[in-house]
Structure formats: C-alpha cells, structure tokens
Amino acid sequence: MLRGEMIEFAKDLIRIPTENPPGAHYSACVDLISNHLRRFGMRSKIVKAPGPDDRAYPRRSLLASYGRGKRNLFFHAHYDVIPGTDAKHFKPYVRSGRLYGRGAADMKAGLAAMVYALRALQLLDASLDGQVCLVIVPDEETGGKAGTAHLFEKGYIGRKNSVGMLMPEPTSGTVWNACRGAISLLVNIKGKAVHVVLQKDGVNAFEQMVKLSHALLRVKKTVERRKTDYAVTSGESRNSILMLGGICRCGTNFNVVPGSCSFTLERRINPEENLAEEKRTLFAIFDRFRKQGMKIDIEILQEGEAAGISSDNKLVRVLANSVKEVAGQKPALRLCPGLLEIRYYLQNGIPAYAYGPGSLAMAHSPDESVEVKRVVDCAFVYALTASDLLSKGKE
Numbered sequence: 079m080l081r082g083e084m085i086e087f088a089k090d091l092i093r094i095p096t097e098n099p100p101g102a103h104y105s106a107c108v109d110l111i112s113n114h115l116r117r118f119g120m121r122s123k124i125v126k127a128p129g130p131d132d133r134a135y136p137r138r139s140l141l142a143s144y145g146r147g148k149r150n151l152f153f154h155a156h157y158d159v160i161p162g163t164d165a166k167h168f169k170p171y172v173r174s175g176r177l178y179g180r181g182a183a184d185m186k187a188g189l190a191a192m193v194y195a196l197r198a199l200q201l202l203d204a205s206l207d208g209q210v211c212l213v214i215v216p217d218e219e220t221g222g223k224a225g226t227a228h229l230f231e232k233g234y235i236g237r238k239n240s241v242g243m244l245m246p247e248p249t250s251g252t253v254w255n256a257c258r259g260a261i262s263l264l265v266n267i268k269g270k271a272v273h274v275v276l277q278k279d280g281v282n283a284f285e286q287m288v289k290l291s292h293a294l295l296r297v298k299k300t301v302e303r304r305k306t307d308y309a310v311t312s313g314e315s316r317n318s319i320l321m322l323g324g325i326c327r328c329g330t331n332f333n334v335v336p337g338s339c340s341f342t343l344e345r346r347i348n349p350e351e352n353l354a355e356e357k358r359t360l361f362a363i364f365d366r367f368r369k370q371g372m373k374i375d376i377e378i379l380q381e382g383e384a385a386g387i388s389s390d391n392k393l394v395r396v397l398a399n400s401v402k403e404v405a406g407q408k409p410a411l412r413l414c415p416g417l418l419e420i421r422y423y424l425q426n427g428i429p430a431y432a433y434g435p436g437s438l439a440m441a442h443s444p445d446e447s448v449e450v451k452r453v454v455d456c457a458f459v460y461a462l463t464a465s466d467l468l469s470k471g472k473e
C-alpha cells in the first residue's frame with residue numbers, strides 16, 4: 079500500500095518543474111511536501127532564504143521531524159532539478175518497473191523514499207530515542223547557497239546532538255563517503271577589435287587567450303598527476319582535474335581582429351586538495367598576465383569544497399548493515415566524482431553519507447529514470463537505519 083502511495087508522491091514531485099537554474103516553482107513543490115506531511119499529522123517548518131532574483135523565484139527549504147529525544151539524525155534531500163529539455167520530462171510514468179521523469183534519479187524518488195521512511199516509522203509506532211530530521215532544500219544543483227548553506231548559517235542545522243546525515247543522491251548501489259570539490263571560472267579577455275589590415279592598432283584577444291592557456295596547461299600537467307586515496311568506482315579516474323574550454327566564445331568574423339575572447343576553466347579537486355590553495359594558484363596566473371597588460375575579468379560560476387569521511391563510523395556501519403538486510407549485500411564505499419552536499423555537514427563536524435536509489439549515469443540524462451524496486455528498498459534502508467541508530471538504550 080505504502081509502495082504505491084510513495085511512487086504516486088514521487089510522480090507528483092516530478093510533475094512540478096523545479097528547474098534550476100532559474101529556481102522555478104519552488105513554493106509549489108515545498109507546499110506539496112508540506113501538505114503531504116500534514117496528511118500524516120507531521121508538521122513542517124518552511125524557511126525562506128534570499129537568493130538571486132528571489133521575487134520571481136523565491137527560495138524555500140522545509141524542515142520536519144519524527145521522534146522525540148535529544149539525538150538528531152538528518153535525512154537530507156534536494157528538490158531542485160536541472161532544466162528539462164523536453165516537456166515530457168515533467169510527465170512522469172512507470173514502465174517495465176522504472177519510474178521516468180526529470181529528477182526521478184536525482185533525486186525526487188529518493189526524497190519520496192525518505193518521506194515514506196518516516197511514514198513507516200510512524201505507522202510502526204517506532205519509539206525512537208531521538209529525532210529523524212527531514213531537511214528538504216533547493217538550489218543544490220547550483221551550489222546550495224540559499225539552501226543548505228543558509229540553514230547552517232542560521233543555525234537550523236548544527237553539530238550539537240547530531241548523530242549524522244544521510245542523503246539519497248544516485249549512488250549506483252554504493253555509499254559515497256567523499257566528494258570532489260569544484261571551482262568553475264568564466265575567463266573573459268578584452269582586446270580591441272579592428273579590421274585585419276589595421277591589426278597593429280588592435281588587441282587580439284584570441285592570441286592573448288592562447289598565451290594564457292599555455293600557462294594554465296602547465297598547471298594542468300602538474301595537478302593532474304595528483305591522485306586521491308579514496309576508492310573510486312571502476313572506470314573513474316583518481317586524478318585531479320583541470321579542464322579548459324567547456325565554453326569558448328571568440329571574435330566576430332574572419333577578417334576582424336577579435337575584440338573579446340572568453341572561455342571556461344573547470345577545476346575539480348580531490349578531497350586531499352585544498353580549494354583556497356588551488357584557487358590561489360589559478361588567480362596568481364591571471365594576476366601575472368594582468369601585470370603584463372592583459373585585460374582579464376573572471377566570473378566564478380561555482381565553487382565548493384571537497385570533503386571526505388572515513389569508512390569507520392557508527393552511522394555507516396549501521397547503514398551498511400541495513401543495506402545488507404534489505405538488498406542482501408553490504409555496499410562498497412566510493413568517492414563521488416562531483417560536488418555533494420555532504421560537504422556542508424562534514425565541514426561542520428557531522429558524519430554524512432550518500433546512499434540513494436538512482437544511478438549516476440541516469441542523473442541529468444535525457445531519459446532519466448529509477449528502478450521502482452530500488453526506491454522501495456531505499457525507503458526500508460532509511461527506516462531501518464534510523465530505528466537501529468536511534469533505538470532506545472543504544473547510544
């Protein structure tokens with residue numbers, strides 16, 4: 079019974095196009111979750127946060143909890159999704175045991191599994207010595223400033239009495255105990271456009287970009303020799319990453335000296351590297367070229383710390399046992415190749431792990447889907463983990 083209800087709830091969530099950017103339909107989604115919880119007799123608190131263009135796109139987080147007691151276990155999920163590329167992305171359906179739609183894997187079905195884990199604990203009248211705190215956030219896909227970061231800043235989430243956090247990112251059957259950090263830059267070089275025959279009077283932004291890229295490629299060579307000690311999924315690289323040219327725009331015509339040139343730089347750091355240090359290295363290069371007269375303007379598109387936690391922790395032991403009980407096998411621990419909101423919790427001294435029903439290959443894909451059975455399994459895993467970790471008499 080709960081299974082059907084949970085999948086219907088996941089579908090209702092997918093129907094609301096919470097596309098980010100720009101951060102659309104957030105209020106409708108938060109209201110849907112809040113009303114759903116109210117049907118279970120669970121109250122929720124809605125937290126507003128300032129954000130870019132927040133008149134048109136208000137930012138909202140939702141907090142709710144089940145259980146009583148001092149200890150807090152956080153169930154943390156984001157409800158924003160990357161933009162759909164087809165209207166069908168927001169018309170969810172189930173076919174051959176899979177739920178399709180934007181956010182099915184990342185991570186609306188996982189969010190539904192967490193809500194229904196709470197519902198299951200409530201129906202079983204599980205007497206917990208502690209609370210399972212549901213933290214539902216926006217803006218994860220664009221850095222989490224008006225979501226998770228805001229909740230920490232305002233003290234809605236804190237280290238005191240925390241036993242840990244779980245989040246349902248699409249972990250492909252593994253548990254993620256670490257994530258890469260990122261700094262993504264848009265580099266704009268300003269030159270002076272003139273007709274090719276007058277090129278001595280112009281400033282060629284493209285040729286300047288080539289010089290700058292040479293210096294950046296030397297950094298690439300050094301940093302990409304570094305390898306993480308965290309376990310990675312087979313086929314994935316342990317090496318640190320610096321990639322140039324994801325976006326590259328330049329010039330107006332073949333016979334005009336290019337008056338501007340812009341390109342992106344994507345730096346993905348390992349948990350062993352330090353974001354501030356890596357940022358300094360890059361900015362020192364821009365400064366060096368500025369001193370030589372190059373007009374460089376840098377826009378930071380996103381930045382986030384890398385983070386990691388050991389595999390020897392009570393929360394992850396309980397989680398692994400719950401997975402074994404439900405799915406028959408203990409999960410492997412792996413590094414998430416992308417940014418992950420466990421970083422906010424780990425920076426604040428709260429153990430945090432991701433384990434969710436989707437697969438990484440499905441996240442952000444045009445045919446995003448999730449196996450319904452995995453969603454049901456995850457709801458069991460979350461409920462079991464909470465009841466085991468917070469059961470009375472266990473500290």
Ligand SMILES: [Zn+2]
Nearest residue numbers: 184185218247
């Ligand atoms: Zn996600």
